[in-house]
Amino acid sequence: MRLAGFYLCVVVVVLLPMVFPNNYFVTVVGISAGLHAILAVGLNLLMGYAGQISLGHAAFFGMGAYSSAILTTRFAWPGVWAMLAGLMVTAVLAWVLARPILRLRGHYLAMATLGFGVIIHVIMVQATSWTGGPDGLTGIPPLNLLGWVVDSDTRWYIVIAATMLLAIWLSLNLIDSRIGRALRAVHGSEFAAQMLGINTSRAKTQVFIVSALFAAFAGSLFAHQQGFVSPDSFSLTISVELVTMVVLGGMASTFGAAGGAITLTLLHAGLVVFQDYEMLIHGVLLMAVMIFMPQGLFVGLSQAIRKIGHGLRSGNRP
Amino acid sequence: MKTGFWKSIITATLLVVASLVNAAEPIKIGSFLTVTGPASFLGDPELKTLQMYVEDINAKGGVKGRKIELIHYDTGGKAQDAVSFVKRLIQSDKVDLIVGGTTTGDTMAVIPDVEKEGIPFISMAGAVEIIEPVKPWVFKTPHTDRMAAAKIFEDIRKRGFTKVALISGDGGFDKSGRAQVLKLAPEYGMTLVADESYGNKDTDMTTQLTKIRASGAEVIINFGLGQAPAIVTKNIKQLGIALPVYQSHGVASKTFIDLAGDAAEGVRLPAAALVVAEQLPDTDPQKPVLLAYKNKYEAKHGPVSTFGGHAYDGLMIAVAAIERAGGVDRAKVRDEIERTKGFIGTAGVFNMSPQDHMGLNAAAFKLVEVQKGAWKIIE
C-alpha cells in the first residue's frame, strides 16, 4: 500500500502515449516535464527532508549536461561513459562543497548555493574553448543504450519517463531508510538530532551528494535529448524555478515535487498562447496557489479530497 | 491526472481552431522569436513586422488566393524553449515553413530538428556559422557579423590606425562578433592591444575602459547588444577617452542614440540602409522599399529599427518563393528560396545560391556615424 501512489504514476505514464500517440504535449512537453520532475524530486530530498535550501541546483544539472556534451563531441566518448564521468565529477565536487556550505543556514545557505551557481554559469559562458561560450555546444550524438539508439521523441519519452519513475521510487525508499529518518530529524531540529546521536553533518552531506547526482543524471539525459547545450539552460532563473516547483507541488512530498514540476512545465507550455499576458497570468497563478494552498498544490489537493470524502461519508447522518 | 486534464483542453482548442481554419486552407507560417527577455528589443519589432505584413498580404487577397496564418511562440531567449517550440510548430501546428529565430543561440539550437524534418527555415540571426557550412534547409536574412567586422576594419584602415582595443559582452552575438574581430584583425594589418569583456546586464564598464585607456589603443571597437553598448559609450566619455569608437550593427536603432545621448556623437557603425533611408540618392533601387517599410512601421509602432527589417525580408522572400513554387510543397519552396535573385529587401539586394543561403554582399552595409543625434552615411 505504501507504494500505491507510485503504481498509479506508472499506469498514467504508460497509458499517456498510448492514448495520445505522437502528440506534442505528451512527447515533447512530457520529456521536459519528466526531466524537471527528476530534478525536483532530487532537490526535494535536500529541501523537503533535510530542510536545506539550494539556489544553485541548476549548476549540478549543467555539470552533468556539459560533461556529456564535452566528452561526446570533443573526445568521442560513448554517451554512457560520458554520463558516468559526469556523475563522478559532480559527486566529487558536491562532496568537497558539502562540508563548508552545509555549515551555513537559511538565507546564508541560499546565498552560498546561489554564488556557486553563478560561478559555474560564468565558467560555462567564458571558457569558450571548452564550453562553446554563450551559444554552447551542438552536435551531441543521440544516446546509445546497448545498441538501442534513442533518437526519436517517443523513445526519449520512454527513457525519461522510466528514469523519472526510478527517481521517484528511489526517493520514496530513501526517505523510509535509516538515512531518511536521520534527515527528517535534522529538518525538525538539527541540534536535537545531534543530541540523539545522529551524525547530522554526515547525513546532510550524503543527501546533498545524492541530490546533486539526480540533477547531473538529468543533465546528461537533457544534453543527449536536446542535441545541444547552452548556458542559459543552467542559469539562476532555472535554479529558482526548480525551488518553485518543489514548493508549489508541496515540500517534503516526493509526489508533490514531481507534480509541481510537471504542473509548472505544462503551465509554461499552455500559457504561451497568451503571449504578452503570459507573465501576468503566470505570476498571479503562482501567488494564488501559494496563498490558498500554502502546503503546496498536491498536499493541498489531497487534503481537500480527503475532506470531501469525509464530508460525503458523514453527510448522510441527521 | 493533471496531464490528462490539460491535454484534453488543449486538444479540444486545437481541434476547434483546426476545423475553423481548414475551410480556408491557409498557408501556415510558423515563427519563434525572442519577444521577451534580454533580446526582446530584437524580437519585438520582428514580431510586429510579421503580424503587420501578414495582415497586409491577407487584406490584399493572400498568396495565390490562400490566406496566410501566422503561428508564433515566444522563446524568451531560451534555446531549449526554441527547440521545443519548433517541434510544436512542425508536429502540432503542422506549419509549411518557418520564419523566425531572433538570436544565433536559438537558431543554432533548432537547426538539427529543422534539417531532420526537412522544412524551409529562414532565420533572422546574425552569426555566420548559421549558413557556413551551408545547410540545405536553413537560410538567413541579416548581414553576418563577419561582414560587420570587415566593414569596421576597412574604415579603420582608411583612417590610418592599426592598434585596436576590443570590448564585448557575454552574449552569443557578442562572443561570435568578438571571434570574427580576432580572426579578421591580422588580415587587415591590425594589432589587438586589449580584449575586454563585460556582462550584458552590467551597469558600469569604466574598469575595463580604464585598462583600455592604458593599453595604447588608437580605436575602440565594441561588439554588443541592448543597453550595454550605450553604457560603454557613456563611460568612454566619462573617462575622457578621446579615441574613435566603433559599435556593431547590433545597436542600429534609435534607442542607442537616446540612451547614450551626447556621448554617442561621432560613434561609427555598420548598419543596414534602413536607418538612413532618406539620405540615399533617389536612384538607389532600395530607397522606395525602405521608405515604404519605414513609413508603414512607424505609423503604427514608433521608430523603426533594422531588426524588424530582417523579418520583413524573411517573410517576403518566403512569400515570393511560395508564389513561384505554386504551393507549399516543402522541397519546391526550399528550391525557390535558394533561387531568390535580385530581391530588394531592407537589408540589401538578395541573390541566393546553393553556396550562399544569405545572398547579401558587403555593399548592402552602410557605414554610418552619429551626428547631432541622428545617423549619417559617411561614405
Next chain:
Amino acid sequence: MPEQLFQFLVTGITVGSTYALVGLGFALIYNASDVVNFAQGEFVMLGAMAAIALLGAGLPLPLAAILATLATVGVGLLLERFAIEPALGASVVTTIIITIGAAIFLRGIAMLLWGKDFHSLPPFTGDAPIQLGGATVLPQSLWVLGVTVALVVLVRLFFNRTLIGKALLACSFNRAAAQLVGINVRMMLRLAYGLSAGLGALAGILIAPITFSSYEAGVMLGLKGFSAAIVGGIGNPMGAVAGGLLLGVLESLGAGLVSSGYKDAIAFLFVLMVLFFEPTGLFGHKAAERV
C-alpha cells in the same frame, strides 16, 4: 598602475553603492517578517519606470520622482494586503515563492505598460564628470552614494530610536510574543512593505540615469541587492551597505586586475569565502537555535 587602481576602486564604490541602496530594502522586510522579498528588485524597476513615464508625460523631475515613489509604495501596500497577509501563517519558503510570483506579475505589468525597450532618466545635476585625483566619477554616482549614507543613518535611527522601529524588529524576533505585548503585527508588516517599496523606488530613480531601466531591470538589481544584504548579515542595514560596497569593489578589482570576463565569478568566490569564515555574514547576529 596606481592611478588605474584608484579608478578601479572608485568604480567599485560607485557600483557598490547602487547594490547597497537596493540591499537596504531587503533588510527592512526581512526585519519585519524573516522573509526575503524577491520582488524587491521589481520595486526598484517600478520606481524608475514610473518616474521615466511621468517625466515623459511632461511633469518636472522632482514631482515625477515623488509621484513614482508614492505609486510604488502603493504597489507595496497592495502586495502586502492581497498576497502576503492572506498567507500570514504560511512557512517562510511559501512566502518567498509568493514574492517570486509577485515579481513575475509586476514584470508582466511593467512590460504591458511601458513596452520592452530600455529607457533612461536625465541625471539630476548634469553629467559633466568630476575629477577625483586621476579618477573620474559622474555627479549622479555621488547622489547615489550620498543618499545611501543618509538612508542608512535614517534606517538605523528608525530601528534603534523609534518605538515603531523597535516594534518592527520585535515582529521578526518572535511574532507571537510581539502580538502578546500589544504590537499590531499586520500593521507592522504593511509598514515594512510600504517602506521598502518606497526605498526601492527611490533607489531605482537614483540609479536609472546611470544604468537605464527596462521591465527586466529588477532581476539583476534584485540579485545584487539580495547578495549585498546577505553578505553583510541579513537584517542589518549597515551590513547591506558594507555588503554592497564589498561586492562592487570585488567586481571592479576582479575585472581590472584579473579578468573582466570572470569578474562575477571572482566576486562570488570571495563571497563564498566570507561566508565560510563568517557563516552569518559580516554584521549578522549569531542566533541560537531553539530546540
